[in-house]
Amino acid sequence: MRAVVRAGGRHRYGLGPVTAALHRWAAPAVAVVCWEIGARAEGSPYFPPPTRIVARMYHLWFSGPVSHVFLTGDATGNVLPSLARMAAGLTISVVAGVAIGLALGRSERVFAYLDPAFQFARAIPPPTLVPVFIALFELGTQMQLASIVFSAIWPVLLNAADGARSVDPLQMDTARVFKLPARDRVLSIIFPSALPKIFAGVRLSLSLSLILMVFSELLPGTANGIGFELTDAQSRSDLPTMWAAIVLLGILGYVLNSLLLAVERRVLAWHRASRATGV
Amino acid sequence: MIAESATSRHAGPRALTRTGRWVRGVAGLAILAAASEVVGRAGIVDRDFLPPASAIVARAAVLGGDTAFLSDLWTTIRSWAIGLAIAVGGAVPLGVLLGSVPVLNTAVRAIVEFLRPIPSVALIPLVSLILGTGTRTEVTLIVYAAAWPVLFNTIYGLQDVDPVAKETVRAYGFSGFAVIRLVSLPSAAPFIATGVRLAAAIALILAVGTEILSGFGDGLGVFIAQAQQSVDGTTDVLAGTLWAGALGLVINLLLVRGERRLFRWHFARAEGR
Numbered sequence: 001m002r003a004v005v006r007a008g009g010r011h012r013y014g015l016g017p018v019t020a021a022l023h024r025w026a027a028p029a030v031a032v033v034c035w036e037i038g039a040r041a042e043g044s045p046y047f048p049p050p051t052r053i054v055a056r057m058y059h060l061w062f063s064g065p066v067s068h069v070f071l072t073g074d075a076t077g078n079v080l081p082s083l084a085r086m087a088a089g090l091t092i093s094v095v096a097g098v099a100i101g102l103a104l105g106r107s108e109r110v111f112a113y114l115d116p117a118f119q120f121a122r123a124i125p126p127p128t129l130v131p132v133f134i135a136l137f138e139l140g141t142q143m144q145l146a147s148i149v150f151s152a153i154w155p156v157l158l159n160a161a162d163g164a165r166s167v168d169p170l171q172m173d174t175a176r177v178f179k180l181p182a183r184d185r186v187l188s189i190i191f192p193s194a195l196p197k198i199f200a201g202v203r204l205s206l207s208l209s210l211i212l213m214v215f216s217e218l219l220p221g222t223a224n225g226i227g228f229e230l231t232d233a234q235s236r237s238d239l240p241t242m243w244a245a246i247v248l249l250g251i252l253g254y255v256l257n258s259l260l261l262a263v264e265r266r267v268l269a270w271h272r273a274s275r276a277t278g279v
Numbered sequence: 280m281i282a283e284s285a286t287s288r289h290a291g292p293r294a295l296t297r298t299g300r301w302v303r304g305v306a307g308l309a310i311l312a313a314a315s316e317v318v319g320r321a322g323i324v325d326r327d328f329l330p331p332a333s334a335i336v337a338r339a340a341v342l343g344g345d346t347a348f349l350s351d352l353w354t355t356i357r358s359w360a361i362g363l364a365i366a367v368g369g370a371v372p373l374g375v376l377l378g379s380v381p382v383l384n385t386a387v388r389a390i391v392e393f394l395r396p397i398p399s400v401a402l403i404p405l406v407s408l409i410l411g412t413g414t415r416t417e418v419t420l421i422v423y424a425a426a427w428p429v430l431f432n433t434i435y436g437l438q439d440v441d442p443v444a445k446e447t448v449r450a451y452g453f454s455g456f457a458v459i460r461l462v463s464l465p466s467a468a469p470f471i472a473t474g475v476r477l478a479a480a481i482a483l484i485l486a487v488g489t490e491i492l493s494g495f496g497d498g499l500g501v502f503i504a505q506a507q508q509s510v511d512g513t514t515d516v517l518a519g520t521l522w523a524g525a526l527g528l529v530i531n532l533l534l535v536r537g538e539r540r541l542f543r544w545h546f547a548r549a550e551g552r
Contacts, residue, residue, distance in 0.1 A: 027386035113307030123527035127488035131507040234404040253396030
């Protein structure tokens with residue numbers, strides 16, 4: 001999906017960089033100004049003006065002491081635990097997904113035994129898993145991690161298997177002739193050629209883990225997190241805080257996705273270069 | 280919602296036949312079920328925690344004949360269908376508009392790039408507060424979340440249209456609308472269909488998610504949420520999840536089949552490339 005966004009690149013219409021930037025930022029700027037004016041005129045409690053949302057975000061999370069890099073107690077108590085759970089869940093999903101996927105992808109037979117189970121597991125709408133893991137695990141971090149991992153592992157696993165399956169047979173034959181040990185075969189042939197597919201899977205896993213991070217915190221039984229802050233504000237009808245949490249989640253999603261894209265571009269550029277020189 | 284598995288496996292001498300794959304798949308499921316049965320019965324895990332597979336499947340089968348449960352299931356499917364229909368009906372024309380007017384596209388795209396990363400489940404509490412719980416909230420959230428993939432794929436599909444075909448039709452004196460209707464839309468249709476399939480999965484996520492959070496009323500998610508809160512409800516939670524997975528599987532299967540049937544020419548062209 002990101003590729004679609006990129007496809008409509010900035011300089012397509014032959015505009016200079018300054019004009020292009022103006023075109024790009026003019027509409028969001030106008031939209032925000034309209035919202036501000038409209039919200040102030042309307043005075044609806046449900047749609048606070050953007051300045052109030054930003055002020056609330058600053059007050060809630062970024063007005064802390066210098067010693068804490070300006071983070072407030074609320075930021076360290078709610079935002080950081082959320083991010084930590086998401087990072088842990090995503091890391092487990094990626095590591096386990098790549099390991100299992102690469103292993104299974106090399107054997108069509110073994111993969112055939114498990115494929116229906118995988119297809120079913122990934123067809124379950126992820127929010128359904130949260131009550132399942134509440135029933136099976138204790139409330140709290142354990143349940144939240146399980147929910148994230150069980151939703152986010154499938155794209156990585158299936159894409160890694162797909163990537164391992166489509167390794168150039170000639171390369172594998174060459175490795176066999178040179179009696180390359182199995183470990184080297186995995187690290188220097190199978191893993192690199194599966195990388196583009198793995199990254200495509202990780203992108204989906206990233207957005208799934210963000211969704212599950214929030215959703216697992218929305219249900220009763222959580223003690224902290226951005227999602228907890230959302231439901232807590234909902235119970236107090238504190239709309240500016242709800243909007244602030246939503247904007248924060250949007251920013252997090254945007255930043256994390258951009259970071260991943262940057263890493264991907266770097267890694268795959270190296271990958272393509274090494275392919276081209278025939279390493 | 281997840282990338283396709285490979286369609287072109289390299290056909291070595293060891294490649295499995297279709298039957299071979301089926302037999303192994305069924306065997307794999309049977310082995311998994313047997314394993315969970317053993318784990319459940321042997322008391323390795325507390326039985327209240329993890330009911331054996333046979334109990335879950337039996338309960339799911341009983342639910343299949345239970346009118347109250349079927350009405351829950353129907354409520355979810357109805358909200359899903361209404362939401363998806365509105366999302367597709369709105370996003371395709373908007374995508375056509377944005378895809379054919381470059382200046383508008385650049386402007387709106389920037390707004391869209393800010394809205395899109397917001398995880399849509401985070402909007403559930405806000406929309407529930409504004410609209411109250413019920414079908415209206417559920418459908419609103421489904422429409423919002425499901426519109427994105429359709430919109431993006433429509434724009435992308437329009438950019439992929441063969442310019443020569445467009446110019447040819449224009450040279451025959453057809454208007455801009457006719458060019459869109461005769462060339463752009465048919466050529467973009469396979470991309471739009473992929474967008475609809477992604478949107479269908481997302482719509483189901485939002486439908487079930489909203490129901491689980493609202494906790495009362497009708498719906499598959501409500502059934503699961505209430506079972507989770509009752510004392511002996513783990514079997515019901517898992518049986519409900521089985522139904523949710525089956526629903527997701529059937530929806531995806533039908534849409535994939537539909538795509539292949541409607542756009543055989545497109546797949547033939549893509550494979551011949």
